[in-house]
Amino acid sequence: MKPDTPSPLLSVRGLTKHFPVLTPGFRRRQTGVIKAVDDVSFDLAPGESLGLVGESGCGKTTTARCLLRAIEPTAGVTLFRLPDGRTVDLARLSDRELKPVRQHAQMVFQDPFSSLNPRMTVRDIVGEPLVIHRLAQGADLDDRVSAMLARVGLRPEHRSRYPHAFSGGQRQRIGIARALIMRPSLIVCDEATSALDVSVQAQVLDLLKELQRDFGLTYLFVAHNLDVVRNFCDRVAVMRKGRIVELAATRDIFTAPQHPYTRILLSAVPSPDPDVKMNFNVGEELAKLDALTG
Amino acid sequence: MNFPPEAPLLDVRNLRVSFFTPDGVVGAVQNVSFSIARGRTLALVGESGSGKSVTAYSLLRLVQPPGRIVDGRIVLRSQRAGEIDISHLDEKSGLLFRVRGGLVSMIFQEPMTALSPVHTIGSQIDEAILVHQDVSPAAARRLTLEMLHKVGIANAAQRYAQYPHELSGGMRQRAVIAMALVCRPELLIADEPTTALDVTIQAQILGLIKTLQREIGCSVLLITHDFGVVAQMADDVAVMRQGEIVERGSVRAVLKNPQHAYTRTLLDALPSRRARVM
Numbered sequence: 001m002k003p004d005t006p007s008p009l010l011s012v013r014g015l016t017k018h019f020p021v022l023t024p025g026f027r028r029r030q031t032g033v034i035k036a037v038d039d040v041s042f043d044l045a046p047g048e049s050l051g052l053v054g055e056s057g058c059g060k061t062t063t064a065r066c067l068l069r070a071i072e073p074t075a076g077v078t079l080f081r082l083p084d085g086r087t088v089d090l091a092r093l094s095d096r097e098l099k100p101v102r103q104h105a106q107m108v109f110q111d112p113f114s115s116l117n118p119r120m121t122v123r124d125i126v127g128e129p130l131v132i133h134r135l136a137q138g139a140d141l142d143d144r145v146s147a148m149l150a151r152v153g154l155r156p157e158h159r160s161r162y163p164h165a166f167s168g169g170q171r172q173r174i175g176i177a178r179a180l181i182m183r184p185s186l187i188v189c190d191e192a193t194s195a196l197d198v199s200v201q202a203q204v205l206d207l208l209k210e211l212q213r214d215f216g217l218t219y220l221f222v223a224h225n226l227d228v229v230r231n232f233c234d235r236v237a238v239m240r241k242g243r244i245v246e247l248a249a250t251r252d253i254f255t256a257p258q259h260p261y262t263r264i265l266l267s268a269v270p271s272p273d274p275d276v277k278m279n280f281n282v283g284e285e286l287a288k289l290d291a292l293t294g
Numbered sequence: 295m296n297f298p299p300e301a302p303l304l305d306v307r308n309l310r311v312s313f314f315t316p317d318g319v320v321g322a323v324q325n326v327s328f329s330i331a332r333g334r335t336l337a338l339v340g341e342s343g344s345g346k347s348v349t350a351y352s353l354l355r356l357v358q359p360p361g362r363i364v365d366g367r368i369v370l371r372s373q374r375a376g377e378i379d380i381s382h383l384d385e386k387s388g389l390l391f392r393v394r395g396g397l398v399s400m401i402f403q404e405p406m407t408a409l410s411p412v413h414t415i416g417s418q419i420d421e422a423i424l425v426h427q428d429v430s431p432a433a434a435r436r437l438t439l440e441m442l443h444k445v446g447i448a449n450a451a452q453r454y455a456q457y458p459h460e461l462s463g464g465m466r467q468r469a470v471i472a473m474a475l476v477c478r479p480e481l482l483i484a485d486e487p488t489t490a491l492d493v494t495i496q497a498q499i500l501g502l503i504k505t506l507q508r509e510i511g512c513s514v515l516l517i518t519h520d521f522g523v524v525a526q527m528a529d530d531v532a533v534m535r536q537g538e539i540v541e542r543g544s545v546r547a548v549l550k551n552p553q554h555a556y557t558r559t560l561l562d563a564l565p566s567r568r569a570r571v572m
Binding site for chain 1: 341342446492493494495496497498500501504519520521522523524525526527545546549550559560561563564565566567
C-alpha cells in the first residue's frame with residue numbers, strides 16, 4: 001500500500017465464526033466446532049474493491065455475513081468509519097445501535113431470483129429501505145426511486161412491475177438499486193454476477209464500476225470466479241478453510257502468487273486460450289499440500 | 295459394423311425442434327447441422343436460451359411436450375448396432391431403448407437429475423449394466439466396483455452401499471460419470487457437467503472425462519457456456535445463438551480468429567479478455 005493511504009473505511013481484526021457440531025437425536029450434545037471463519041483480518045481503504053475468493057465452504061460468504069451482522073460472529077473486531085467521522089465496532093453494536101449504521105453498509109446478493117420479494121413491485125422493493133429508515137415518503141420517495149432506477153439502467157415504467165417480469169440481469173440491477181438508494185459507503189457483493197450469462201455479467205460489472213466512481217463506493221467483492229475478480233478488484237484475498245492464505249494487489253496475486261494454494265487454484269482455471277493448458281492434476285497437488293500443512 | 299473411416303459417428307442434419315405453447319410456437323432449434331467424428335469432442339457453446347441443451351436432449355429423444363422434433367435427421371453410425379436414424383425411431387422401439395444409455399449416454403449439470411435419492415449408488419450403476427448387458431448380478435456388481443474405482447472414488451465397496459445424499463457434489467458427479475460410461479457408450483453427451491462445481495473439482499472432473507474418453511474411445515458432445523472449458527476440452531466448437539449455429543470450426547480457429555460478430559461479442563465479454571476498467 002502507498003504510504004499516504006487514508007485511514008481504512010473498514011478494519012477487520014481476528015474475525016471468527018464457529019458453528020457447533022452437535023450429536024444427532026434429542027440431546028444434541030456438542031462434540032466439536034467447525035471453524036467457518038478463523039481469525040480473519042484485513043483493511044478496506046475507501047474507494048477500493050477488495051476481492052474475497054475461494055471455493056465453496058472456504059468461509060468467504062460467512063465472513064461477508066459476519067461483517068454486516070447477518071449472522072453473529074463468535075469473536076473479532078470490525079471497525080467501520082461512518083460518514084460523520086465516528087468509528088463503530090460493527091461486531092459489538094446492539095441491534096438498536098446497528099439499525100442506523102446499516103444504511104451505510106449494504107449487500108447485493110447472488111441469486112436475483114430469490115433475493116427479491118415476488119409479491120412486491122419494483123417501486124416497493126427499491127423504496128423499502130427508505131421507508132424502513134424513515135428517510136423519505138410520498139412524492140419524495142417516488143422521485144428518489146425513479147432517479148435510482150434510471151441510474152442503474154431501468155426505465156420509469158418498470159416501477160409498477162413485479163420481479164418475475166424481468167430477466168436475470170435486470171433483477172440484479174433492481175437489487176443494486178435497492179442497495180444504493182441508501183447512499184451507502186460500503187457495498188458487500190456476494191457472488192453478485194455469478195448467476196448471469198457472460199455478456200450480461202460484463203454489463204453488470206461495468207455498471208458497478210461506474211457507480212463506484214460516481215458514488216465513491218467501496219466494495220467487498222465475494223466471488224468464486226477468479227477471472228471476474230482479476231478484472232474488477234484492486235486487491236484480492238484468497239481464503240481456504242476459514243483463513244485468508246494470501247492477500248495482495250490483484251496483479252501480484254495473478255502474476256506472482258506466493259501461497260501454494262493460490263498457485264493450485266489459479267492453475268485449475270480453464271483458460272479460453274487453447275495454448276494455455278490448464279492443470280488437470282489439482283487433486284493430487286491439493287492432497288500433497290494438505291499432507292505438508294497437516 | 296464397418297463404416298468408411300471418414301464417416302462421422304454422428305450426423306445431425308437440419309434439426310428443427312419447436313415448442314408448441316398456448317402463446318404460440320417457439321422455434322428452439324432451427325435448422326441445426328453438425329457432425330462428430332469418432333473419438334473427437336465437439337463443444338456446443340452459447341448463452342442461456344440459445345438452444346444448446348434442447349439440441350443435446352433431441353439426440354436422445356428426451357425433448358418433452360409441448361416440445362417436439364419437427365424436422366431433420368440424427369444419424370448415429372454405431373459400431374455395434376449399425377446406422378440408426380434416431381430422429382425417426384418409434385418411441386417404444388427396442389433400438390431407441392438401446393441407444394439411450396447403451397450407445398449414447400448423458401451426464402447432466404446437476405448430478406441429482408440422474409441419481410435416484412432412494413437407491414444406493416451401487417444399485418443404480420448395477421441397474422444400468424443389467425439393462426444393457428447380458429451379465430449376472432454378481433458380475434454387474436464387480437463391473438460397478440471396478441468403474442467406481444476408475445472414476446476416482448476411494449473405498450468403492452463402502453460407497454457402493456451409500457445413498458447419493460451421503461456424497462459431496464464432486465463425488466456425485468463422479469458416480470454419474472461411472473454410470474454413464476459403464477456400458478462403454480460410443481457417444482457421451484455432457485450437459486454443463488462442471489458448471490455447479492468448484493474450479494479445483496471441475497479440473498478433476500474434466501481430467502477424468504478426458505482420460506476415460508481416451509480409454510473407451512468414445513466421442514463427446516460437450517454442452518457449455520464456458521469458453522475456458524471449450525478451449526481445454528474440445529477439438530471442434532459450434533457457437534449457438536437463438537436456436538441457430540452461427541459459427542463452427544476447430545477450437546483454435548474459432549477462439550483465436552472468430553469470424554462471426556456474435557462469437558466476437560461473447561469472447562470480448564469474457565472477464566479474462568476485458569481490458570481492466572479503472
